[in-house]
Amino acid sequence: MDLLLEGFSQALTPTNLLFAVIGVLLGTAVGVLPGIGPAMTVALLLPVTYNVEPASALIMFAGIYYGGMYGGSTTSILLNTPGESSSVITALEGNKMAKAGRASQALATAAIGSFIAGTIGTVLLVALAPQIGPLVVQLGAPSYFAILLLALLAVTVVLGSSKLRGFASLFLGLTVGLVGTSTGQPRLTFGQGQLADGIEVVVVAVAIFALGEALWVAAHLRRKPLEIIPVGQPWMSKKDWRRSWGPWLRGTAYGFPFGALPAGGAEVPTFLSYVTERKLSKHPEEFGHGAIEGVAGPEAANNASAAGTLLPMLALGLPTTATAAVILVAFESYGLQPGPQFMSANPTLVWALLASLFIANTLLLVINLPMAPLWAKLLQIPRPYLYAGILFFASLGAYAANFSAFDLAVLLVFGLLGFAMRRFGIPVLPLIIGVILGPRLESQLAEALAISQGDLGTLWSEPVAIVCYLIIALLVAWTIINVVRPASRREQDATPTSETREGANL
């Protein structure tokens, strides 16, 4: 405790506080722009910080990291343009809320949820790092494969009202995920070198969500009267609070462990959180039309996973995300080597870093909460200008990731696909899930089988894997029982209304 207070006293010097503010603002800004992530920002700032105190630099990087995780949600909610793959899910309900005049509430629940998740995550990090650290490496490829399979099965419940269309979309996504290089051989790249590393998830998500939507609106602008987006209340009501706190906590519970696992990532917990909230909600009919739980949970999950990521880094010197890897390089350039003895050997610096995580979180809340109603006003911009802005941001993001015109072409192709999917009422979420989970399932399976040299038995050689397969078996059995029983509760699921597009957007 004394150490933590000392950490605060170090992190709270005016200089360090300034670095924290810069970090948080910069992080939020890059989180907003698709294609530029916190990892790239930290890497680019690295040479600049060689002349700065290590503590100040690390504090700024912590701000960028948390800010980036948060910033992705703002454009997801307002513009249906996810800035990071971990905020794809946020766009689903968040943008619906924004269109219903509840953008402020969506942004607020995201900000507060991120704050709570980040804070709890940091506390868990402090408490667990030394004990849990050595355990996380025990999980191997078979376990991850089973976990991902479970996640894939769980998300099929969001396939939408037509299972056939849902599966079509999912398989389309899995196919897009096949593009790239497998065991040194190009696959489905059509001779294009630019496709050798696969198609960037963010480009697909931005194209399908933002570009598809813009094309759809443009195609209907003249025929349909303008829907005026109502100006809602600026703050969260008591009811919003009541409906948010559960998802915040559950999202944190999903996010932290996934972040702490070396191959866990931030996307899977957001899916799981979304699915859970949908199942638990007292207002399942609101899902797909702007349910606050669907924003609160996933946003908490992605911030908690950011905190979780720091656990293997501090405890084992093991970077598990691109951002953590770059922060580790920063540590090393100061002659610091995180690892088992790091926390006891450099208590001052570690506690200053942890204190700065708390500060970064608080700053994010202080800066973003009052901004929420202002951001929400963005939606008052006349439609043509608003969508022009969205297209500008989407293209800039796609181009900036690699400075390659080819990515713009990819953006356009998937934008047209998104438009077509809306036209034919095919839900887009399963496609994105397929693009994210497909390649990860494949690489874990490939790794497991490469190590076992083709022996399939390896897939159930780890306890975690066995548990996952049992859960999968139970889920499948439960589904079959439900199908055999006369379909009773099916009509509860949103039947397509005259606004088919709303359902299709799922």
Add this chain to the structure above:
Amino acid sequence: MPLHPSPHRRRTALATLVVVLLAALSACAGVTAGSDDPSNRRLRMMIPNSPGGGYDLTGRSAAKVMEDDELTGRFEITNIEGASGTLAMQRLLNEEGSDDLVMTMGLGVVGAVYTNKSDATVDRATAIARLVEEQEGILVPADSPFETVQDLVDAWTEDPDSVVVGGGSSPGGPDHLFPMQLADTLGIDPVDVTYVAYDGGGPLTTALLGSKIDVGMSGLGEFEGQIEDGSLRVLAVSGEERLPTVDAPTLTEEGVDLVFTNWRGVLAPPGIDEETRQYLIDLFTEMHGTPEWEEALERNGWSDNFATGDEFEEFLVEQDTRVADTLKELGLA
């Protein structure tokens, strides 16, 4: 909150954001127009992997030294990611004759060009300078049955299937080429080697710490912490001489006749005039002589292995042939 935007600026919130972003971007990417001495040439540098990667650190460190010591004007640095460097290589060759462009690259790019079936081979570019080299190390978990290189060699030659090798690069990269050439030296058919490719040092460390694989082959920079605290052991290093920082023998000391190093250097586009070539060679030679570069080498744990012009070109051609042979044997090129 000193930087807290005040409410009356709300209408310009988006504009402000864009400005902040662009300012941040241009500042980071080094495209800021400075009031440079006009006699200083402005150069562009391409980096064939992501920010924070090996080529990136090498390239940016070199550029920073040159800028700080005012050997040149500002560098404009772009990261061209894709196909392990093949795309960047292709772009370099496309800019035939450009007198203001260099590209930082290394052994990984040499192999990637072949595995990606591209004809943008490195020997077609103009060789400027080799800057640094990094030895590969043979890593095992603390509780591994292998105590010495000989233990590994015995088990491996007896049954190649019994040893699972992991590395931090995709096929064609240094961590893949090293075990293949090692196997070849030991009389094991490289085709029989079980190689698991990990996405960089982080996942490879995870696999080693969890004893998911038997040995890991990689540059040792990313493993310092684990080596220091004993959770990973180094059986041998691949260079000509021992590393000052790691207590492990070289392969040749252990009776294995193989020297293998991963190197990084700088290329220019093909077809540049002799004057430009000499200017670039002189520039990097001057950079190499500065104390700041010395510092950068030490900070990043790189070994100095400087060569320029013709010497580097010969080396490139030799590496290109050797890599192509190894990959052809594996059916990857």
